[in-house]
Amino acid sequence: MVNKPVSYADYLKLDVLLNAQVPESAAAGREAHDEMLFIIVHQVYELWFKQILFEIDRIEAIFAGDWVDDRDVAAAANGLARIVEVLRLGVRQIDLLETMTPLDFLDFRDLLYPASGFQSAQFRAVEVRLGLRREDRYAFEDQPFEKRLTEREQTRILDQERARSVFDLVETWLSRVPFVETAGWRFREAYRSAVADAVRGDIAYAERSAALSDSQRAAQVKALEQELDRFDALFSGTPADLAEAAPGWRMGRGAVLAALFINLYRDEPALQVPFRFLSLLMDVDETLTTWRFRHALMVERMIGRKLGTGGSSGHSYLHKTVERHRIFSDLFALATFLMPSRARPPLPDEVRRAMSLAYAPAGSGASESA
Amino acid sequence: MVNKPVSYADYLKLDVLLNAQVPESAAAGREAHDEMLFIIVHQVYELWFKQILFEIDRIEAIFAGDWVDDRDVAAAANGLARIVEVLRLGVRQIDLLETMTPLDFLDFRDLLYPASGFQSAQFRAVEVRLGLRREDRYAFEDQPFEKRLTEREQTRILDQERARSVFDLVETWLSRVPFVETAGWRFREAYRSAVADAVRGDIAYAERSAALSDSQRAAQVKALEQELDRFDALFSGTPADLAEAAPGWRMGRGAVLAALFINLYRDEPALQVPFRFLSLLMDVDETLTTWRFRHALMVERMIGRKLGTGGSSGHSYLHKTVERHRIFSDLFALATFLMPSRARPPLPDEVRRAMSLAYAPAGSGASESA
Amino acid sequence: MVNKPVSYADYLKLDVLLNAQVPESAAAGREAHDEMLFIIVHQVYELWFKQILFEIDRIEAIFAGDWVDDRDVAAAANGLARIVEVLRLGVRQIDLLETMTPLDFLDFRDLLYPASGFQSAQFRAVEVRLGLRREDRYAFEDQPFEKRLTEREQTRILDQERARSVFDLVETWLSRVPFVETAGWRFREAYRSAVADAVRGDIAYAERSAALSDSQRAAQVKALEQELDRFDALFSGTPADLAEAAPGWRMGRGAVLAALFINLYRDEPALQVPFRFLSLLMDVDETLTTWRFRHALMVERMIGRKLGTGGSSGHSYLHKTVERHRIFSDLFALATFLMPSRARPPLPDEVRRAMSLAYAPAGSGASESA
Amino acid sequence: MVNKPVSYADYLKLDVLLNAQVPESAAAGREAHDEMLFIIVHQVYELWFKQILFEIDRIEAIFAGDWVDDRDVAAAANGLARIVEVLRLGVRQIDLLETMTPLDFLDFRDLLYPASGFQSAQFRAVEVRLGLRREDRYAFEDQPFEKRLTEREQTRILDQERARSVFDLVETWLSRVPFVETAGWRFREAYRSAVADAVRGDIAYAERSAALSDSQRAAQVKALEQELDRFDALFSGTPADLAEAAPGWRMGRGAVLAALFINLYRDEPALQVPFRFLSLLMDVDETLTTWRFRHALMVERMIGRKLGTGGSSGHSYLHKTVERHRIFSDLFALATFLMPSRARPPLPDEVRRAMSLAYAPAGSGASESA
Structure with missing residues (x-):
């Protein structure tokens, strides 16, 4: 247990972290005060995405084998609960971003072209690894969603699409x-x-x-x-x-019946934690969807009907993803079959x-x- | 300044307030624990609606005359800020209601028939008085929305529809x-x-x-x-x-141009408070819409694709109102015309x-x- | 399953609920706009207290016997989770109350004398039934806390003090x-x-x-x-x-050792739900304490160093209760003994x-x- | 307006940002899952602190001269509103950190020694630049607070202490x-x-x-x-x-009288924005204090009465700073002098x-x- 002394700044890599905000507006000689907020808020989002992916790693590992240890289902549920908290912060963060007004945004928006949230490889990975299928995506400009990513990122996301998602693993476990x-x-x-x-x-x-x-x-x-x-x-x-x-x-039918069974007899000791796990999957879906919804509203407020910085038709695309890009809607629909x-x-x-x-x-x- | 001593319980009418929870499941001889939560959460919603309507009263009074005193616009903005806080609590309250599971709800749901949120006269009044127009409503079962209310409530809501809404008053003020x-x-x-x-x-x-x-x-x-x-x-x-x-x-064009003017020159002393007022109208719309959205998700989670207690086709109707029942979307669209x-x-x-x-x-x- | 049709307004007793706001300022002929908010916010608090007490009822029933069924511990944990959500709303509600400024409050504050939050019998019951002991209370004006209640309420709270609290029941269960x-x-x-x-x-x-x-x-x-x-x-x-x-x-030592045991081996199936239950007790304590803290800050902001409406020395008393009126601090201190x-x-x-x-x-x- | 195309990843410096999480537990060969959360949450805090300091820069610039333009007071108020939103997220982030249990923390806590939040130079700067005075600090181990910082940071914080704080600038402006x-x-x-x-x-x-x-x-x-x-x-x-x-x-008396004047006549056009500004200073104080409070509770929960990683006596020190490290308590006390x-x-x-x-x-x- 002998490790060398650790300083706060070294541990958190503050030298790189706090020097990673480089406003384009300053570079262009017309400093726009609110660009700092814009950068930091998006950097925080990327840190949150990293945390979510890290939790997904563990959840996948727990459900990947032929046998899921009862001890680990609680850990998986805690991972989901953490993802939900991260997503809730993500929703709340929109309130912070909205302290920037449309006019403030226009002061530097043209300088960001063609950067766009479409290019967040981590967010795409969150979607794909949770279980959003290509065929369920709302098509944008008749172009596969991954085309906005770099080639390396494209290769990676296609691999992730081929792998079993959290949805797939849960379905297998239920069956x-x-x-x-x-x-x-x-x-x-x-x-x-x-x-x-x-x-x-x-x-x-x-x-x-x-x-x-x-x-x-x-x-x-x-x-x-x-x-x-x-x-x-x-x-x-x-x-x-x-x-x-x-x-x-x-x-599949087997998984649905098992999910119904868990909902109906959730008080039995063997089902208490599985029931909590399924409920948390719904919380993840609900909070992610709410984040999409608030994000679409914010974009609408910020740019009206203008084109997005990435050339997208802006908020209308985002609004369409809200309903389409649901992942665990089967679990919501379960209530249809509950007595x-x-x-x-x-x-x-x-x-x-x-x-x-x-x-x-x-x-x-x-x-x-x- | 001589008034008789006031006790906490009398002041808050706790005797009636705390005896107004009468679960149907107890009356039916099959007590369902979660019905108490269901009742109290909805009662709190109705209290919040009363508060919103009370603030709308004052805002309408401020803008009703031929002349709006500069002093009063700040008061109107504060009223909107309060409405936003109420609506935020309303959104958060859904997290509380979701501690009830679909199965818990089924334990008493059949006893509520045909009571339904459709029958909230206060919520209808909030919509109408803020400015939701009949023609913008998503039609439900080809029946005018007010038909679910009592006759007295119908008369009242029709009167409110004929009166000038917050939207109308703001438009006139802007012009x-x-x-x-x-x-x-x-x-x-x-x-x-x-x-x-x-x-x-x-x-x-x-x-x-x-x-x-x-x-x-x-x-x-x-x-x-x-x-x-x-x-x-x-x-x-x-x-x-x-x-x-x-x-x-x-x-109208005059109002839109004035709103653009206020957005562009918002730092001028005469426009600081009007700008804040317009921003808060958007916050009201955004929070109300988010409430509708979360409400629709919750209903979907709670009853799946079953009929609502009021016989409605449940969550799909609610999801449709989310996009249709916007009131101040013109203000969001303003950004389209900002330079x-x-x-x-x-x-x-x-x-x-x-x-x-x-x-x-x-x-x-x-x-x-x- | 034949019950008579239920209407929304009847079910929620809207006739009494929405007529239970009677501002003193209107009665005194000097209407103060913000008194409505003040009344409604406090009424909502009382409704939340009722809900909390209702959940405590069930938790007590679960732990009251000689034997606690494993199935019921999950229900008790869900009850605590619900109490935490209610308390979180209570904390957030302070943001709403703070849309009233000190000057607004002064417009009707004198009319409330001597009503005071001290007289909330339900809040006292929440404290006592969770397990706050008389000897741990911060003494106020050398007067037992219950003296501000009515005689009937005093009898009741003394009975509740004699009964076993949630703290007592949990201690027994742990041992x-x-x-x-x-x-x-x-x-x-x-x-x-x-x-x-x-x-x-x-x-x-x-x-x-x-x-x-x-x-x-x-x-x-x-x-x-x-x-x-x-x-x-x-x-x-x-x-x-x-x-x-x-x-x-x-x-007692036996309970502490058991709590340590549960913390250390929380992944074992038999301990997963007990561990969640203990964590939620801490969440209840933490959220209740945060509510006290925010309440004390709000009172400080609202009345400075003036006397409270109930004649109390105001916020300084409240600040003192924050640290003193903890209930499950033993569980927080557990970490001292964790390896x-x-x-x-x-x-x-x-x-x-x-x-x-x-x-x-x-x-x-x-x-x-x- | 010709600038070179910007990509999302370059703009946000994702290569450095997403590689700046280096868990000590992995380096020590005993990976602790929750260390990633611990690192990311603290990195996000530091990004928020940077944002707060950036807003303080502008507020100081606005109030630094002999003359404060009425147009700029609204901008300063918006800066405070943004700081409040950041701090609210900071408070909420504690809910996320608390998804880590004390036992999880113990799995890597020894490896962090002697790193400590005491070493956050940015947080010290936030305190000092808002106006926390050395003499008002709760003394810790009889050592000046800055001794935990690096020499370069010490020089800087001493300079900041000598400069006029937001408190000082506001006092001058009021007078x-x-x-x-x-x-x-x-x-x-x-x-x-x-x-x-x-x-x-x-x-x-x-x-x-x-x-x-x-x-x-x-x-x-x-x-x-x-x-x-x-x-x-x-x-x-x-x-x-x-x-x-x-x-x-x-x-000073002059500033206090002006603050009272602004509170009493806040509806006059010239005072509407100054009043909002003063209210937001209280919001900053209240939210910062609430953050301290929740932080102290979390540390208590996480380590009980153990020593902090920096060798501090842990949560008891933190609890003491909650009441002592207030900055704008004069504004709260103003209510004492309101009629x-x-x-x-x-x-x-x-x-x-x-x-x-x-x-x-x-x-x-x-x-x-x-």
């Missing part, structure tokens, strides 16, 4: 959850039957509801019947059925016991039904 | 800004000529830029020429020209002096050009 | 954690020996560190020896030893296995040492 | 506000007489208040009489009187007119009394 189908019990069948009972009950309820006009009633009954169809597609339909019932669905806890099928003792802790304390619920 | 056109100077002409010089300079620059491919160059030049056309439509086109050049534009400060026309001495403070200190810039 | 001492292994002994090795290593390191002056070295060695003494007090000292080694320490993970004693197989999940997958770490 | 004393009117006399009337009214009110016990009444009357004494010290006492009446007071707006002396027409805008619109309040 292996052991409790969903055991020797004596199949969640799929049990839930299918519970759902059918419940939705038919809702239909009956709607049919006799005095609060509804006839047309409202008809609309609701129709909607509930469609719900039943959607469930059928989920439980036993072909991929085409599922695609029709739930447009944009991406995850109230009172309608969920009871767990057989053996399944329940398997999901308990090993120490099996006397009096624990491990060997009882709820 | 009366005295400095935009004086005996000897017209901002419109001065700016038109400055813009023409600047955009033509940009075109020349693009034409000789080595960093662009031929097709990029052609695209940019074309875009810049369209920019010039847009400016022409702004300066002298017919309303139809302007509508074509700037789709969705709502404010860098180095290109703005110099102010004549008399205009500059008129916008200074009366005490005219020796050595002040009031009587000099910049 | 029963089964893995800390088994037939063949005692964490206390194993950790004691690991600590002794590690600290002696640090002493040796300090003694030969070239980066230290002689006096720095002496100071560090002395500090490390004191650390060793503190550990001795923790492991085997009398309560008086511990009180001297760790002033203000409140939790790096590389120094922690390895777990015997049997302990590790007991802390695994029951389904014991092949290849799981459950039967191996790390 | 020159022209309206406080004119040929025909002295705010000091007018306010003194208004205050005397008002406080004597309060005394009379307290004396006849039925809501008070005898001892409460006596205490209040005494407090009010002390208030009157404090006012006397403010209006005409010797510096020693003022020091006794308002312990810790730092600003309600209904008690403020009316402005003579000539003063009011001088504070209006030059364009003197017909019907404006400029030539009328309120």
Whole structure:
């Protein structure tokens, strides 16, 4: 444990860090005060992206093997929680950037041409490694998104696209959850039957509801019947059925059923941390999407309908990415297939016991039904 | 100054306030823990809406007359700043509501039927009084939005629609800004000529830029020429020209020119507070829109593609309102018509002096050009 | 599932809720615009306090019995997470209240006399039920804190003081954690020996560190020896030893050792959720303390050194409560007794296995040492 | 306007920026995952400090001369608003750092010795240049604070201490506000007489208040009489009187009276922006103090009562700086000397007119009394 003394400035490389802000406006002889803020805010964003990628490294390593240790799922969840905090700061940072007014920005904007956020290789890596697919991207100027990067960066992002993303790894992990189908019990069948009972009950309820006009009633009954169809597609339909019932669905049936299982029985010890992990994936998606949204609004405010510095058609492109560039929307759509806890099928003792802790304390619920 | 002693609980009406949470799930004999959170969060939203409407009252009063006292514009700006803080809390409150999971919500959701956020008369009033127009609303089920309200509330909201909104009042106030056109100077002409010089300079620059491919160059030049056309439509086109050049534009030419003037010369004493006021209108729009966006994401997460409790098609309706229900998008689009400060026309001495403070200190810039 | 239709306004009791704002300044004939904000912000605080107390109800119920079901610890942790979100909103709400200036407040402040935040029975209940002890309170005017409440409220708060607080319940729960001492292994002994090795290593390191002056070295060695003494007090000292080694320490030795155990082996499946629970208790303490701090700063800003409306000496009292009214500071102080993970004693197989999940997958770490 | 094309990565110096994270734990052969977060978070803090110092540069330049242009006060206020946003992000960043647990930190903490936040020259510069005085600092280990810096940094910070701080410049600017004393009117006399009337009214009110016990009444009357004494010290006492009446007071009488004047008549056009500027100075102080507070809590949580990496006695030192290292506490204490707006002396027409805008619109309040 003998290492040489460390100074704060050396440790943080302050000599390079604090000399890395070189405003173009000063170089051009017309200093624009707000360019410093613009540079620093974007540098901080890049540092945050590096942190996010570093967490993704660990999450990928945890889920990469054939076996995921229960101990590590908590670490993966903590990594996601950290990514969420980083993204929240990223959203808040827009408030800071907006202390720059459009007029202030115009004082140096022409000097940045053609630099553009499009050229952030790290941000592209965040998208790709989380699981954004090429085919889901909003096309921009009919040019593949990576063309704005350097050749070296292009090679790298194409490699990353070929590798398994967090989305892929999670899907595989879900499809292996052991409790969903055991020797004596199949969640799929049990839930299918519970759902059918419940939705038919809702239909009956709607049919006799005095609060509804006839047309409202008809609309609701129709909607509930469609719900039943959607469930059928989920439980036993072909991929085409599922695609029709739930447009944009991406995850395989096995993974979806496991995710539903985890949501329904999240209180069982074996599922508590997996449930938290899935919730945090949604938080990541939600915060990243909110960041896109706020970013698009800020660009709209800053440049109106002008061209972006990179020649992009500016904020309208950004607004379009908000809805398109979702990654874990399947998890949001899960709620479509959830039934109230009172309608969920009871767990057989053996399944329940398997999901308990090993120490099996006397009096624990491990060997009882709820 | 003799008033009777006041107790904390009486002052805040805690007896009624803290007894106004009556969960339906308890009444139905199946208590759902999270319904309390659901009720309280929505009650707090309604209290915030009341506060927003109260601030709108004062802002409307300030701008209602033929004359707006300079002293009061600062008060109006402070009112907007307060509304922004309220809306920010509203956005943050969604993080709290999301501590309820979809499954928790399902435990009592069926009991709320057909209650729905659609029935918030106060939220409708916020929209209408800020300036959301009926024709700009995303139509829902081909039914006028107010039909979900009670008759009394419908009468009231229709009255509010007929009255002048904050948008209307601000437009009128802008169109009366005295400095935009004086005996000897017209901002419109001065700016038109400055813009023409600047955009033509940009075109020349693009034409000789080595960093662009031929097709990029052609695209940019074309875009810049369209920019010039847009400016022409702004300066002298017919309303139809302007509508074509700037789709969705709502404010009249006089108000737009005044808003541009305020943005360009915001440092002059007479314009500092008006500039802050206009910026805060954008903050209101941005925060309200962000609230809609986060709300739509939350609903998507909570109910997937199910019907809303009010029978709405849920989150897809909400997502559509995000882009449609903007109110001050004209102010965001202003940036389209801004030129860098180095290109703005110099102010004549008399205009500059008129916008200074009366005490005219020796050595002040009031009587000099910049 | 037949219940009568519910309307939004009825469900939220909007008729009473939105009529519960009665400004004294209007009654006194000198309307002060900002009193509405003052009332609504405080009403929202009371609604948040109600929510916090409601969550405390459930947490207490979970920990009240002789046996805490593993399934319920996750629910308790979620309850704490929700309390943290509520408190964060409470902190942010101060930004909103500060849109009122001191002068605005003076316009109605005299009319509130002698109402005061001191009279919030719910806030007192939050403090007491979380575990703030009477003897730890900063004395105000030599009067017991509850004297500002009504008689009925006084009776209630005294009852709550006699009942077991969240602090008490958690302490009991910790002191029963089964893995800390088994037939063949005692964490206390194993950790004691690991600590002794590690600290002696640090002493040796300090003694030969070239980066230290002689006096720095002496100071560090002395500090490390004191650390060793503190550990001795923790492991085997009398309560008086511990009180001297760790002033203000409140939790019993058994609970402290269990909390250390949970921190050190937090990745084991049986400890993941307990660890999250303990971390959230610290978050509650930290956010509540931050709220006190921001509140004290706001009062200082609002009234300077004047008397509070309740006759209190204002902000100086509040500042004193910030440090004194901590509840879970023992958990913060835990870090004093933590060793790096590389120094922690390895777990015997049997302990590790007991802390695994029951389904014991092949290849799981459950039967191996790390 | 011909500059060479700029790429995103070159502009932001991403090659140096993203290679400036060199964990000691990797170098020592025992990689600690969370060290990356630790490094990046601290690097971002240093980038924020650079931004703050950059804004201080401009604010100092604005106030440095003999004459402060009214146009520039708005720019200075915007600079403060930006500093506040930066500090708010700094506070929020602590939430991110706290995703690292104490145990994670221990995995690399020993390798950082003796690096410490004490060695942040930029943070010291922020303190000194805003106006923190050496004599107000909490002494640490009887060593001047700058001794932890390098020699070059020490020279620099001593120079900065000798220069005029933001506090000094603001005090000078305040003491020159022209309206406080004119040929025909002295705010000091007018306010003194208004205050005397008002406080004597309060005394009379307290004396006849039925809501008070005898001892409460006596205490209040005494407090009010002390208030009157404090006012006397403010209006005409010797510096020693003022020091006794308002312990810790730092600003000269002229500046204090001007600050009171600005607070009381903040709606007058000439005072709107100065008022906003003073409010933002308080926001800076409040947010910086909150950052210190949250930082101290985090350190307490992270290391308990251990020594800091720089050998400091850790969080207790930090807690002590929270209250001591305030800079603009005089502005907070101003509220002590504010009277309600209904008690403020009316402005003579000539003063009011001088504070209006030059364009003197017909019907404006400029030539009328309120």
